[in-house]
Structure formats: structure tokens, C-alpha cells
Amino acid sequence: xxxxxxxxxxxxxxxxxxxxxxxxxxxxxxxxxxxxxxxxxxxxxxxxxxxxxxxxxxxxxxxxxxxxxxxxxxxxxxxxxxxxxxxxxxxxxxxxxxxxxxxxxxxxxxxxxxxxxxxxxxxxxxxxxxxxxxxxxxxxxxxxxxxxxxxxxxxxxxxxxxxxxxxxxxxxxxxxxxxxxxxxxxxxxxxxxxxxxxxxxxxxxxxxxxxxxxxxxxxxxxxxxxxxxxxxxxxxxxxxxxxxxxxxxxxxxxxxxxxxxxxxxxxxxxxxxxxxxxxxxxxxxxxxxxxxxxxxxxxxxxxxxxxxxxxxxxxxxxxxxxxxxxxxxxxxxxxxxxxxxxxxxxxxxxxxxxxxxxxxxxxxxxxxxxxxxxxxxxxxxxxxxxxxxxxxxxxxxxxxxxxxxxxxxxxxxxxxxxxxxxxxxxxxxxxxxxxxxxxxxxxxxxxxxxxxxxxxxxxxxxxxxxxxxxxxxxxxxxxxxxxxxxxxxxxxxx
Amino acid sequence: xxxxxxxxxxxxxxxxxxxxxxxxxxxxxxxxxxxxxxxxxxxxxxxxxxxxxxxxxxxxxxxxxxxxxxxxxxxxxxxxxxxxxxxxxxxxxxxxxxxxxxxxxxxxxxxxxxxxxxxxxxxxxxxxxxxxxxxxxxxxxxxxxxxxxxxxxxxxxxxxxxxxxxxxxxxxxxxxxxxxxxxxxxxxxxxxxxxxxxxxxxxxxxxxxxxxxxxxxxxxxxxxxxxxxxxxxxxxxxxxxxxxxxxxxxxxxxxxxxxxxxxxxxxxxxxxxxxxxxxxxxxxxxxxxxxxxxxxxxxxxxxxxxxxxxxxxxxxxxxxxxxxxxxxxxxxxxxxxxxxxxxxxxxxxxxxxxxxxxxxxxxxxxxxxxxxxxxxxxxxxxxxxxxxxxxxxxxxxxxxxxxxxxxxxxxxxxxxxxxxxxxxxxxxxxxxxxxxxxxxxxxxxxxxxxxxxxxx
Numbered sequence: 001x002x003x004x005x006x007x008x009x010x011x012x013x014x015x016x017x018x019x020x021x022x023x024x025x026x027x028x029x030x031x032x033x034x035x036x037x038x039x040x041x042x043x044x045x046x047x048x049x050x051x052x053x054x055x056x057x058x059x060x061x062x063x064x065x066x067x068x069x070x071x072x073x074x075x076x077x078x079x080x081x082x083x084x085x086x087x088x089x090x091x092x093x094x095x096x097x098x099x100x101x102x103x104x105x106x107x108x109x110x111x112x113x114x115x116x117x118x119x120x121x122x123x124x125x126x127x128x129x130x131x132x133x134x135x136x137x138x139x140x141x142x143x144x145x146x147x148x149x150x151x152x153x154x155x156x157x158x159x160x161x162x163x164x165x166x167x168x169x170x171x172x173x174x175x176x177x178x179x180x181x182x183x184x185x186x187x188x189x190x191x192x193x194x195x196x197x198x199x200x201x202x203x204x205x206x207x208x209x210x211x212x213x214x215x216x217x218x219x220x221x222x223x224x225x226x227x228x229x230x231x232x233x234x235x236x237x238x239x240x241x242x243x244x245x246x247x248x249x250x251x252x253x254x255x256x257x258x259x260x261x262x263x264x265x266x267x268x269x270x271x272x273x274x275x276x277x278x279x280x281x282x283x284x285x286x287x288x289x290x291x292x293x294x295x296x297x298x299x300x301x302x303x304x305x306x307x308x309x310x311x312x313x314x315x316x317x318x319x320x321x322x323x324x325x326x327x328x329x330x331x332x333x334x335x336x337x338x339x340x341x342x343x344x345x346x347x348x349x350x351x352x353x354x355x356x357x358x359x360x361x362x363x364x365x366x367x368x369x370x371x372x373x374x375x376x377x378x379x380x381x382x383x384x385x386x387x388x389x390x391x392x393x394x395x396x397x398x399x400x401x402x403x404x405x406x407x408x409x410x411x412x413x414x415x416x417x418x419x420x421x422x423x424x425x426x427x428x429x430x431x432x433x434x435x436x437x438x439x440x441x442x443x444x445x446x447x448x449x450x451x452x453x454x455x456x457x458x459x460x461x462x463x464x465x466x467x468x469x470x471x472x473x474x475x476x477x478x479x480x481x482x483x484x485x486x487x488x489x490x491x492x493x494x
Numbered sequence: 495x496x497x498x499x500x501x502x503x504x505x506x507x508x509x510x511x512x513x514x515x516x517x518x519x520x521x522x523x524x525x526x527x528x529x530x531x532x533x534x535x536x537x538x539x540x541x542x543x544x545x546x547x548x549x550x551x552x553x554x555x556x557x558x559x560x561x562x563x564x565x566x567x568x569x570x571x572x573x574x575x576x577x578x579x580x581x582x583x584x585x586x587x588x589x590x591x592x593x594x595x596x597x598x599x600x601x602x603x604x605x606x607x608x609x610x611x612x613x614x615x616x617x618x619x620x621x622x623x624x625x626x627x628x629x630x631x632x633x634x635x636x637x638x639x640x641x642x643x644x645x646x647x648x649x650x651x652x653x654x655x656x657x658x659x660x661x662x663x664x665x666x667x668x669x670x671x672x673x674x675x676x677x678x679x680x681x682x683x684x685x686x687x688x689x690x691x692x693x694x695x696x697x698x699x700x701x702x703x704x705x706x707x708x709x710x711x712x713x714x715x716x717x718x719x720x721x722x723x724x725x726x727x728x729x730x731x732x733x734x735x736x737x738x739x740x741x742x743x744x745x746x747x748x749x750x751x752x753x754x755x756x757x758x759x760x761x762x763x764x765x766x767x768x769x770x771x772x773x774x775x776x777x778x779x780x781x782x783x784x785x786x787x788x789x790x791x792x793x794x795x796x797x798x799x800x801x802x803x804x805x806x807x808x809x810x811x812x813x814x815x816x817x818x819x820x821x822x823x824x825x826x827x828x829x830x831x832x833x834x835x836x837x838x839x840x841x842x843x844x845x846x847x848x849x850x851x852x853x854x855x856x857x858x859x860x861x862x863x864x865x866x867x868x869x870x871x872x873x874x875x876x877x878x879x880x881x882x883x884x885x886x887x888x889x890x891x892x893x894x895x896x897x898x899x900x901x902x903x904x905x906x907x908x909x910x911x912x913x914x915x916x917x918x919x920x921x922x923x924x925x926x927x928x929x930x931x932x933x934x935x936x937x938x939x940x941x942x943x944x945x946x947x948x949x950x
Binding site: 287345369486 | 496498499500504505507508509511512513514517520521522523524525527528529531532533534535536537538542545546547548549551554555557558559561562563564565566567568571573575577578579581583585587589591593594595596597598599600601602603605606607608609610611612614615617618620621622624625626630631632634635637638639640641648669670672673675676677679680681724726750751752753754755767774775776777778779780781792798799800801802803804805806807809811813815816820821822823824825826828830831832833834835836837838839841844845847848849850851852853854855856857858860861863864865867868886888906911914934936937938941
């Protein structure tokens, strides 16, 4: 039988930049000029018009449609990117977010004119707080990293309110890069703590840090399940240790997709955490955003949440400003359009459905792991949740093939590679998260690709140095890009 | 309930393959105490007091339409709101193309071989931002104008080895001022205000005093400022010592269609918001920030950058470049913590500007400018004047309206939102001040209606 899936070479259309399609005086989109005298400014007026392209409608449509055909996307195939949760984005979300009653709303409308938007924010905040077992939530942060910064800044405001000026935030070595970067932005020094041999934090390592830094520790920031896909089994004890010195437990909620209805961060002792709506609640990644990074917290941190807060009094939704708030972290109310999509998703599933989401995500990851471990070294033998981590150690031994080559080779089989070289605690890591929206058939095919690559390496048939070969462009010269910088059309050598 | 692929039979098969008996075996590493209390309840009063099973698409449509209908929008309501976020006319193709699954459901383009569409679109976005602002260097986008401005301040601090003090003109948008404050709250006090003068413009005398007292590494001004007035950037730049960068945030990027770009007027970093070019208001987001600067600041730029290169077959192609500035490589030494940015909205902006084109962009600016001039003259004719009349305005300005409270409420009753009241944002001097903004959807008739409503 002929293969039913995978990559193949077919007709793909080349396309220069939109500027190369331009022809002088060709008219594009036509705006109607209102019935007022046409005027141009007399001071500071622009002498040279901005050189925008001059292209007609079909040419714009063709240009961007051709570009789109060069992208890999969830709609096209399996996207096993660990930690990034590339699940299917249900289209009903898009339809709801596109309602004119949501799109045509200026954030400065007086509250009586925007009761719908205010209600939506209020109810989504409540739902997100309930899901993680915390007391309140803000939707203002525009993405996960800004959510991390928000949580950290709230923790700092809390300590300072109590006259305590602390210096350090403990971060496990397996953490996302944004964690230490957010600590610095929030005015803290990140102290790396070791992950135990089983792939999760030991209480001993936290006790060590406490004996060394004591009450200079403001918080510990951890992802749970962590970036190895492993549950932090000592989390409750670690929370007690931290609370014992007045420090806070911050959770990076990047991996919430694994534990909806299975474990509540609030029950683990977490004080504040951020969500990624574009991971857990299926809002589209869009080639790198927009996301949304809501922050949920326990009651003692509520006074420090960003302003303004949405309140519901006497049947009316309104805004309120808290005196001890950390202030604003983004313009207006946050990425409202992303919130509409997330709430649609939550209400589409209900509480039972969301539990099934996590359950199936965990089953899928373990099903895939069971097949992949036949040929690949596991990063840890501890049970995995929604993602599993492999290492390239066997392949390096067999013929020197590394993770990067395996990743590029997967493209030729029709797949997006997993997250590679992360977490840093596993050498040559491949972090694989299939998500709940893939079927077992699709996982079987992905596993087959992985195993065939492994077999070719084992048999010393290939090192995949030249992969990928079937993609629209061949291997990209990334070193050359950094050496000879061309960052706009106008940087090209003339 | 949504559609998930796993069937009950497949679930059993999966457990066999994994080597476990049930799902509980897979989550056995969670302490039982945590597992016991994990179930949550979803309340959406009054319609759904306990949403255990999900809603169907039909039910979702009903529920969300009903919520959306609680917002009062056009054509029921006529508004004159701006202040950094602007209503605009969006061509059909912008929504259609942006919704293509290949753009909507792709990932950050870390794997260039299978992400050329996104990468080339960002390269075009960078080019457009450079050409509009007159700056030579652009990144791939920021969250929004406010956070882009805060990141510009942080970049100026990194570029200055000695002094970290920054001056911010207090006539930039209040939201922008507040976000800068929060972004700098983790470091020793370094933020100082420069007041505006009686004309609403940067107070030069106070600027000189603050420059001398604080020896800042940067000054943040806006073009146009929060009162809609265009600052004289060239002359501001001439006041600054060479150690002090001029950061210009542009709350209304569309103004640069007809006004000189800050890049030609001495700016060192130009940042802001691009929402007004093809993205709906959506209650304040998602929008898209842009970030442009002089070439020599390249290594300190926050966020992602796309560069052109070649592939193994010698064809031109694109890739993310200079990633060693970024958090996933450099961790606590990164130039910013930003990871996810606004890729899809940057794509929208690119499609919109491509279709609007060189002449269309100019026309857009002229429409706004002409509508505003018409409104200004009509209001003046009826005795309503600007608070800061001397400055050049693009499409919005502050008007002094006697008994504003009453007039404002009467307008609301007629479903007109005549502008943004500035009292709560800029203090008691603005008791009767209203920021009125025009946009390309307005007609002459609607402006007449506004004038009538504010004066009768």
C-alpha cells in the first residue's frame, strides 16, 4: 500500500517580497474620502512619502497565500513541541472572537457601554482562579513572560509592604529561559537549584538554599509538572519550607494542560501563578503570538494585582483601582480577543471536559513514550505526564548523529520537530508533547518516523547531515544570517 | 462537549501499550491528598450555575452573542475615542488571509525550513516599520505600544554604562507612563518627569533643569503627544547632550503618513503601537507594538529579529537571527524576558499596509487630518476651543467644554461618546477637558452631529 501521509515534493510557488510586486501608481485599497475639504499639514509635513508597496488586491492575496503555503502548521500535521502545547485551535473560538460586538469596542468606552466585555473578563477571571484553586486572577499580562514578571512584582510588593527587602528567587535548573530573565526584570537575582536524580526537586536542595540565603529568599519559581514532564512530588513540603521563612511559591503555569481537574496548584501550596491561554486553552499561536498570560493568586496577594480591577456590584460591572496595586503591566485590559477564545474553549468543555483534556494529553504522551523508548534513551525514567523527554545519547554513540539532525530529519517525514536542547538538564534533549488532540493513528505514524530515523542511524545508513531535503527551502544558513545582517529590504547590497 | 479523538477502546489499547491498568496508574506520582480535591466547578451566573458538561457550538453562539450584545457598538453608538487606540477601516482580505490555518496555527519560526511564510512576512513587517519611522532597524514586534516604550527605556539603560536615569515627558499617554513605572519598579529609582508647559508641550525650561540634575541616559517624548500635539523633535534633540538618547514613542503611527518621520528628526529609538493600521480595537488587545532604532544598538534590541540569508540550494530565505540576545539562550543575561510576541497581528499590519500602499497610506493621513480640521473649525465657530491651540494636530486634540459633565451625559443619552474625559488621567486642570478624536469611518454629517450635540 502507498503511504497515506508524510512529506512529498509537489508544486510550490516561489515569491519575492511584496516590494518586488510593486509598480508605481498602482492603486491598492480604496478609502472613501469624506465630504470635507482635503487638506495637508503645513508644519512638520513629510517630504518623502514612506515607500510602501503599490499592489492591487489579487496580487496581495496571492503574495500572502503563497507565503502561507511555506509554513508548517497544526492544521497540516502533528506538532510535538514539548512545553509549547501545540494543540488544535477549535474554529468556534475564532468565530466568537470575531463578533462585531467584541471587536468594535474601544477600551475607553464608559462602563455602561461595555458591560459585555467587562462581564467576560470578570467571569473568565473567576473561572481561571477556580480551575487552579486560587482566590483571584488578572487577565492583563499579554503573554506568559509578562505574567511571570507580574507575579514576581506582586511578590516584591507584598514583601515590601511588610517591610521586607529580599534579594533572591530560587529557580530550578530545568526552568524555562523566561523565568530567570523575568526575575532580573523584577529586580531579583535568580539562584539556580539542582534538580534531583529522579527529575524533580528534592526538599534537601531547597533546605540547602534556605540555610544559605535564609530570609533573603523572596520566592521559589517552579513549573509543575516541570519541563521534564514530571510531577514535582515534594511540592507541598517545599511550599511549607518556603512559607516558614515568609517566602512565596510561584508557579509557571506553562504545563497546566497536564493537570486540569487532576491537581490544583492552590492545593500544592502555590501562592501565585501565571497561565498561558495560548497553550492550555487552545488560543492559536499565530506564528509567535498573540498570547495571554493571566496571573492567579491567593488572597494575601490580591491587593497587589495590576490596576484596574473589574468588579461586579449591584448587577453592574465596573472598574476599580487598588491603592497597593503594582500598577499597569500592559495598555488597557490585556489581550481581550485571546480571552474570548479561551472562554469559548472552557465553556465548550465544561469542568468534566477539561479534565478529559488533561487525561487524554497524559495518555497520548505516555503512549508515544512507550514506543519511542525502544530506540531512544529517556531523559528520566520517572513517570511522565503530558510530555516526555528523550536524549540523543544512543544515536551519538551509534554514528555521531545528534538531536539537531534528528529534528531536521523529522521534517522530511512530514513533522514539526520536538523542542530541542531543552530542558538543559538533559544532554541533547528532545522534549515531546503530542497533546490530546492527536489520534493514536497519528501518534503511531509519528513514532514510526522517529523509529525509522533511529534504525537508519543504528544501521549506520545515514547521519542526516543534509536534512531536511524535502522542504520548500533547503537547510538554512543561520550562521551566514548572523554574519551578514540583512534585516530589511533596504539592507540588501545594491 | 468538544471532539477529542481517543475512543474508549483506544484508551484500553493505550494502557496496554504503556503497561498500566488505568489512568490512575499514570498519575500515581501526584500525592493522594492533592488528587482528592482536584475537581473544580465552573460557574457562569446566571445562565450556567454549574457547567459540568460543555456547551455545543449552537449554545456557545447564543451565549457569546448575548454577551457581545451587552456592548454598545456602531452603528448604534457613534464614538470619538482615541488616545492611543483608534477605530479604522479594515479591508476584507486582512481578516481572510490572517485566518488561514497556515498562519493562524503555526508556531514561532524557530525551524526556518518549515516557517518561511511567517519569516518572510516578518521581514516585510520590519521593512515597513523602518520605512514609516525613518529608522534603519526594526524587530519582529512587541506586545503593544506601552510595553514597547517601557522596553525602549530598559534598552537605553543597557546602552548607558554610567547613568541609568531616564526622563519621561508627562504628556505621553498615562497608560504608557504607568507601564514604564511598573517595568522599572524592580530597580533603584531612576525615572524622573519632565513637565509640560502652558501650551501642553514639553517644558523646555524644566527639561534643562532635569537634564542638569539627573544627567539622564534618555528622554521619552511622544509624537503626537497625549494631547494630540506634535512636539518639535528636532529642537528637543538639540537640547540633549550626546549621552542622552531621544526615545520617541508614537501613539499614532498613522500620523507618519503625512508628518516627518522621527528618524529624520533626530530620534534614536522609535517605538509605539501599530493597531490603528488594520487591527480592530477589541477592547484594547491583541494589538501590536513596533520597535525601531539606530543600527548601532542592534545587540541590545529586545525581542525577535528576522534576517535574510540563503539555503543549501543557494536560494534566498529567512531565519530568526541574533538569538543570543534572547531569554531562551541567554536566560538571566537576556536583553528582555519577552518570548511570545504579537506575530499574527504583525502579519495583519503587513497585509494591511501592503494593500493600502504608498498612496493609500498618504490618503489615510489626509483623511484624518482633514476630518480633524473640519471638526476644529466647526467647534471654534460654535465657541468651543482647544485647550492647547498653538500646536499642530493630526487627528485629535483637547477641547475645553463648559459644563462638560452635563454635556457628556447628554451625549451618552443620545448614544454619542464624544471623547475621553481627561480629568481622571491628567488632574484637576482638565476638569472640563475632552480629548476628541476622528477616524476614517467618520462622515462630515457625523462631525456636524457631534458639534450640535456639544453646543446645543
